[in-house]
Amino acid sequence: MSTRHSTAAARFLKDREQEKWHDETLWLVRAKRDKMSRSLPEWETLRNLAASIKLYSNSHLADLLEQFEKNAAGNGAIVHWAKDAEEYNRIVYDLLKERNIKRLAKSKSMLAEECGMNSYLMERGIDVVETDLGERILQLMHLKPSHIVLPAIHIKRQQVGEMMEREMGTEKGNFDPTYLTHAARKNLREIFLNSDAAMTGVNFAVASTGEIVVCTNEGNADMGTSFPKLHIAAFGLEKIVPDLEALGVFTRLLARSGTGQPITSYTSHYRSPQNGGEFHIIIVDNGRSEILKNREHIRILNCIRCGECMNTCPVYRRSGGYSYTYFIPGPIGINLSMLKNPKLYSDNLSACSLCLSCSNVCPVKVDLGEQIYRWRQQLDGLGQANPVKKQISMGLKYLMDRPKVFNTALKFAPLANQMPRFVLYNKLNAWGKGRELPHFAKKSFNELWKNNQVK
Amino acid sequence: MGSREEILGNIRKNTLFSFEKPSYEIDSIKYEDKLQAFCDMLKVAGGQPVFMSPDDDLDKLISRLYPDAKRIASNLPDVKCAVYNPDEIENSRELKNTDLSVVSGAFGVAENGAVWIPLNVKYKALYFISESLVILLDKREIVHTMHEAYKRISGERYGYGLFMSGPSKTADIEQALVFGAHGPMSVSVVLY
Numbered sequence: 001m002s003t004r005h006s007t008a009a010a011r012f013l014k015d016r017e018q019e020k021w022h023d024e025t026l027w028l029v030r031a032k033r034d035k036m037s038r039s040l041p042e043w044e045t046l047r048n049l050a051a052s053i054k055l056y057s058n059s060h061l062a063d064l065l066e067q068f069e070k071n072a073a074g075n076g077a078i079v080h081w082a083k084d085a086e087e088y089n090r091i092v093y094d095l096l097k098e099r100n101i102k103r104l105a106k107s108k109s110m111l112a113e114e115c116g117m118n119s120y121l122m123e124r125g126i127d128v129v130e131t132d133l134g135e136r137i138l139q140l141m142h143l144k145p146s147h148i149v150l151p152a153i154h155i156k157r158q159q160v161g162e163m164m165e166r167e168m169g170t171e172k173g174n175f176d177p178t179y180l181t182h183a184a185r186k187n188l189r190e191i192f193l194n195s196d197a198a199m200t201g202v203n204f205a206v207a208s209t210g211e212i213v214v215c216t217n218e219g220n221a222d223m224g225t226s227f228p229k230l231h232i233a234a235f236g237l238e239k240i241v242p243d244l245e246a247l248g249v250f251t252r253l254l255a256r257s258g259t260g261q262p263i264t265s266y267t268s269h270y271r272s273p274q275n276g277g278e279f280h281i282i283i284v285d286n287g288r289s290e291i292l293k294n295r296e297h298i299r300i301l302n303c304i305r306c307g308e309c310m311n312t313c314p315v316y317r318r319s320g321g322y323s324y325t326y327f328i329p330g331p332i333g334i335n336l337s338m339l340k341n342p343k344l345y346s347d348n349l350s351a352c353s354l355c356l357s358c359s360n361v362c363p364v365k366v367d368l369g370e371q372i373y374r375w376r377q378q379l380d381g382l383g384q385a386n387p388v389k390k391q392i393s394m395g396l397k398y399l400m401d402r403p404k405v406f407n408t409a410l411k412f413a414p415l416a417n418q419m420p421r422f423v424l425y426n427k428l429n430a431w432g433k434g435r436e437l438p439h440f441a442k443k444s445f446n447e448l449w450k451n452n453q454v455k
Numbered sequence: 456m457g458s459r460e461e462i463l464g465n466i467r468k469n470t471l472f473s474f475e476k477p478s479y480e481i482d483s484i485k486y487e488d489k490l491q492a493f494c495d496m497l498k499v500a501g502g503q504p505v506f507m508s509p510d511d512d513l514d515k516l517i518s519r520l521y522p523d524a525k526r527i528a529s530n531l532p533d534v535k536c537a538v539y540n541p542d543e544i545e546n547s548r549e550l551k552n553t554d555l556s557v558v559s560g561a562f563g564v565a566e567n568g569a570v571w572i573p574l575n576v577k578y579k580a581l582y583f584i585s586e587s588l589v590i591l592l593d594k595r596e597i598v599h600t601m602h603e604a605y606k607r608i609s610g611e612r613y614g615y616g617l618f619m620s621g622p623s624k625t626a627d628i629e630q631a632l633v634f635g636a637h638g639p640m641s642v643s644v645v646l647y
Contacts, residue, residue, distance in 0.1 A: 025629075025630050028630075029630075040484055040566075041484060042481055042482060045481055046483075049477060049479070053476075055474040056474045056476045059470055059473050081458045081459040081462055083458040083462055131637070132627070133625045133628070134625075134627035150626075152627050152628070153630070155628075155629075160628050177631035178631075181635070185636060185637055189551075189637070217623070217625060217626075218623055218625050218636035218638070219583050219623040219636065219638030220636070222582070222638070223580075223584070223637045226547055226578065226579055226583060227548055244605045244608065245479050245605050245606060246479070247601070247605050248600070248605040248606070249481075249602075251618075252600065252601050259626075262496055262500070262566060262568065262620070263567035263601075265500065265620050265624055266617055266619055266620075266623075266638070267618040267620075269613070269617060270615055271615060271616075274615070285465070289466045289469055292466065292470050293468075293469040293471060298472075
């Protein structure tokens with residue numbers, strides 16, 4: 001019995017060339033991260049400090065959010081609270097509808113993705129335009145992101161070129177990334193200049209000042225908010241940090257970990273509405289406050305969405321973001337999906353070799369791999385354990401508990417060496433799928449030891 | 456206010472542990488030559504450091520850097536080559552088709568080549584909409600790291616501000632690096 005992840009991964013692996021490119025390109029990003037981390041002697045201390053700040057803020061969320069709200073209001077922003085996706089979508093829609101706004105220039109927000117905001121608004125007649133280049137490409141191709149920081153990492157330049165020929169009238173057959181990027185720049189510039197509202201995500205919300213911080217390389221968040229009167233920003237409540245000095249720690253880690261840059265081109269601090277404008281901030285729960293009581297998984301709230309765990313994951317690199325059944329893939333996605341709905345998303349748990357590379361590089365020290373291991377121990381309780389593997393495990397336990405039976409079985413094991421393949425490699429042997437059985441020795445170690453044959 | 460109370464109540468009910476606030480003190484990197492490190496990192500970010508000596512003429516320097524720029528915007532009195540003052544226009548959309556903007560930065564960060572710019576023009580659009588951007592920066596105003604940077608701006612009052620490190624960029628098409636995704640294609644930091 002294969003999980004939905006392994007079935008989808010098998011599809012991804014059919015295109016060997018693409019798989020190799022995907023794997024090697026993401027590994028290059030990981031290598032850039034290593035170069036960055038080694039350029040700072042204090043790197044590991046920074047990671048520890050970042051994790052401690054997150055544990056502090058996530059265990060003082062209510063106080064910090066109240067402080068944020070008070071300070072943001074003092075700056076002239078209007079703060080809203082949304083307990084779930086439905087409420088968040090409705091707040092955004094109402095803000096737009098009340099002002100008769102038809103077009104929203106949107107910069108990247110995984111929260112909007114989580115809440116299905118785009119389709120909610122578009123069904124109600126709002127033209128939502130993604131402005132991050134990767135997100136815009138996917139939107140025009142009617143596809144979803146396959147990575148949280150490099151959303152279009154699975155798309156080839158030819159596909160982008162062909163789509164842009166249709167959508168933006170670019171030259172036929174010109175697939176040059178510089179040409180295509182600059183054509184999109186021209187196209188999106190008109191959107192920026194002619195939108196009535198802008199929406200941004202939030203990388204960090206600062207409690208002590210009530211400001212939000214948005215990090216981009218493209219400058220799309222800043223372009224988007226530069227012209228319309230209305231700016232809506234929304235964040236999942238774990239994005240709160242206590243003060244500006246805490247940002248000193250996170251802004252040093254975020255881009256170095258995620259893309260291997262010392263910092264993003266733009267780290268923009270929004271405090272007050274622009275002259276004559278409105279600034280609305282939506283604080284969203286959508287299940288986050290429930291994670292707090294989950295002792296074993298509380299560190300998931302540390303995540304700053306840098307994407308590094310995807311770049312480093314051998315399974316993600318070789319199976320692609322679409323192989324996962326949750327909208328966030330990779331190690332962090334596996335964990336977030338299990339916290340969202342363990343029955344629905346348990347297929348993703350198979351997408352892990354427990355190599356713990358993710359835990360070792362995570363800038364805020366989320367114990368990603370360890371948490372996946374813990375979830376796996378609960379699979380049986382969830383009724384999601386693979387029945388064939390369960391049989392094998394029970395069989396092995398029977399043998400291990402009975403040394404005599406075990407030794408007898410071992411004596412006959414070499415017989416397997418001569419067995420025809422169909423006897424050994426069939427659907428009863430889930431372990432043999434994609435693996436070769438070992439060649440059994442004629443005599444067991446036990447026998448050799450007893451006969452003094454061990455040197 | 457229903458959801459607000461519900462969310463805060465839920466958080467308080469579900470918070471099982473309390474972790475102490477850690478000390479932010481950290482033994483962070485100190486560059487032997489901060490200015491050199493700043494210039495190196497700015498180049499890594501795709502920006503261009505340019506030194507100006509006291510005898511240099513700023514306008515000449517700008518025209519040497521951007522000989523093709525015609526519509527130049529600046530609210531700085533020293534920038535004589537500016538053809539308009541962006542603070543005098545009525546609507547930020549009129550900034551469209553600006554070739555070059557000249558603005559000033561408050562300080563630079565050695566570890567990443569970023570310049571802190573607290574909003575010092577009427578429309579922040581100016582930092583992003585022009586094809587090229589020149590940032591004037593006092594070369595004595597360089598800090599080592601972001602820790603120092605944030606210590607420095609703590610307590611400052613700004614409605615908007617940003618750390619800008621080089622030009623706008625993207626690698627969203629097959630990870631090929633392209634400058635000028637939405638903001639300036641080129642950024643020069645003039646160090647005086």
